[in-house]
Amino acid sequence: MQILLLTTIAAYLLSTAGYLAFLFLQRKPLRQAALALLGLGFVGHTVLLVAGVFASGHLPVHHLHGTLVVAGWAVTGVFLVIYGRYRLQVLGVYAAPLALVILIAASLTPSAPAADKTLFNSFWLISHIAAVFLGDAALALACGIGILYLLQENAIKSKRHGFFFRRLPSLDRLDAAGYACIASGFALLTSGLITGFVYAHAVWGRFWSADPKEIWSVITWLIYAALLHQRLTVGWRGRRSAVMAIVGFALILFTFLGVNFLLKGHHGVFTGQ
Numbered sequence: 001m002q003i004l005l006l007t008t009i010a011a012y013l014l015s016t017a018g019y020l021a022f023l024f025l026q027r028k029p030l031r032q033a034a035l036a037l038l039g040l041g042f043v044g045h046t047v048l049l050v051a052g053v054f055a056s057g058h059l060p061v062h063h064l065h066g067t068l069v070v071a072g073w074a075v076t077g078v079f080l081v082i083y084g085r086y087r088l089q090v091l092g093v094y095a096a097p098l099a100l101v102i103l104i105a106a107s108l109t110p111s112a113p114a115a116d117k118t119l120f121n122s123f124w125l126i127s128h129i130a131a132v133f134l135g136d137a138a139l140a141l142a143c144g145i146g147i148l149y150l151l152q153e154n155a156i157k158s159k160r161h162g163f164f165f166r167r168l169p170s171l172d173r174l175d176a177a178g179y180a181c182i183a184s185g186f187a188l189l190t191s192g193l194i195t196g197f198v199y200a201h202a203v204w205g206r207f208w209s210a211d212p213k214e215i216w217s218v219i220t221w222l223i224y225a226a227l228l229h230q231r232l233t234v235g236w237r238g239r240r241s242a243v244m245a246i247v248g249f250a251l252i253l254f255t256f257l258g259v260n261f262l263l264k265g266h267h268g269v270f271t272g273q
Contacts, residue, residue, distance in 0.1 A: 001055075004048045005107055011041030012076075012100040019092040023167060031089050038096055042076045045103070049073050059129055060111070068106035070129075071256075072099045074137035078181075082141055086177040090168055094144035124199035128192050135188030136252050139224070142181035143249035146242035149174045153239060175237055178245055186224045193221060216255040223248045 018034030021027075049069060052060040060066030079095035082088065148168055155165035168174070196214075197207040208214065227244045230236035236244075 001048065001051060004044060004051070005103070008041050008044040008048060009100065009103050009107060011037050011044060012096060012103060015041060015092070016096040016100050019096050023090065023093050026167065031092075034092055034096065035083070035089075038076065038092065038099075039080065041099070042073070042080060045069075045073045045076060045099075059126060061129055063109075063111050065106050065109040065111040068102050068109065070133050071136070072102035072106065074133040075099045075102065075140055078134060078137040078141060082138075082177065082181060085180070086173070088145070088169060088173075088177055090148065091141065091144060091177075094147070095141060098140065098144070122199055122202065124195050124202060128195040128199055131188045131192035131195060135185045135192055136256065138181045138185030138188065139245070139249055139252055142178050142185060142245040145174055145178040145181060146245035149178060149242040150239065153242075171238065175241065178241060179231070179237075182224060182227065182241070182245060182248075186221075186228060189221055189224065193217060213255060216251070220248065220251045220255055223251060 015034045015037035018030050018037060022030040022034055049060075052066060052069065059070065061070055075095060076099045079091065079099075083091065149171060151164045152168040152171055152174060155162060155168070156171070196217075200209065201207045223244070227236065227241065227248065231241060
């Protein structure tokens with residue numbers, strides 16, 4: 001397992017280096033090599049995740065190590081899907097380092113056996129975990145696209161047409177890809193909240209218990225709901241959408257990590273639920 005983890009990290013590291021070299025040199029072979037390495041890393045990452053499931057009998061999200069492994073896998077997987085749809089080659093400069101950092105963090109944290117494995121074998125819990133992690137990954141990429149949008153917009157407004165202008169896609173293309181990530185991420189997040197409430201009722205006898213993670217998850221959901229509502233009703237696009245995508249992902253990070261370490265609740269310190 002450790003060798004597979006280190007091999008996956010090495011693939012992500014080389015992919016990151018390839019994407020950074022592509023950003024500066026704009027050579028097609030560099031981009032192709034970086035994408036291939038990221039795909040190879042994703043395959044290794046998938047094997048690592050599946051091995052963890054077979055070893056523990058459930059999704060390994062009962063501790064920080066497993067939570068980060070799943071999060072990194074989701075980021076890479078969703079990026080490959082978005083790349084296949086929109087061909088945003090430069091987004092790999094954001095996605096590959098993000099997956100790398102997450103997996104390095106996972107390698108530095110210890111794993112621990114679950115206190116009660118039966119808690120992790122519920123259909124509703126598995127659905128909740130899958131929806132939340134994939135949704136968060138899509139919204140993480142929306143944040144990255146938002147950053148690229150702001151950089152390109154600044155390059156256009158400055159009229160210098162320098163480094164970023166020549167390397168980033170058009171604003172319309174970035175806005176369309178960002179909206180796709182936000183819409184799909186929001187749908188998955190909604191599904192994750194619903195299945196989480198159903199699971200909570202099955203385990204604790206109530207849909208809502210005012211747990212800090214529940215509260216901040218709903219706050220995050222409301223932020224993205226407001227963004228989508230404003231986009232559909234009053235045409236919030238471009239800069240506003242990009243800024244809100246970045247703010248929303250900051251809230252996700254706080255909900256994902258900050259709440260677990262700073263506030264106490266039944267989700268526990270290490271779980272990513």
